Amino acid sequence: xxxxxxxxxxxxxxxxxxxxxxxxxxxxxxxxxxxxxxxxxxxxxxxxxxxxxxxxxxxxxxxxxxxxxxxxxxxxxxxxxxxxxxxxxxxxxx
Numbered sequence: 001x002x003x004x005x006x007x008x009x010x011x012x013x014x015x016x017x018x019x020x021x022x023x024x025x026x027x028x029x030x031x032x033x034x035x036x037x038x039x040x041x042x043x044x045x046x047x048x049x050x051x052x053x054x055x056x057x058x059x060x061x062x063x064x065x066x067x068x069x070x071x072x073x074x075x076x077x078x079x080x081x082x083x084x085x086x087x088x089x090x091x092x093x094x
Contacts, residue, residue: 055090056090059083059086059087059090060087062083062086062087063083063084063087066079066080066083067080
């Protein structure tokens with residue numbers, strides 16, 4: 001009778017130990033997976049933001065070039081109006 005109780009207790013402790021080992025192996029993998037997913041989300045948002053910043057920089061460069069041309073020649077008002085409209089659209093879209 002005592003041997004049976006000891007055998008049951010030994011079995012329980014072995015199963016518990018195995019469960020603890022499995023948990024210690026699997027839990028970090030799930031944590032790592034969640035961290036990677038968050039990093040991927042942040043990376044995607046950062047990429048979209050960089051693309052938007054690059055587009056805004058292109059618009060600003062066009063505006064600056066049009067202003068310089070206008071200062072030099074006094075012409076190009078229609079081009080400046082077109083660039084202004086494009087710049088306003090890009091600002092509104094953001």
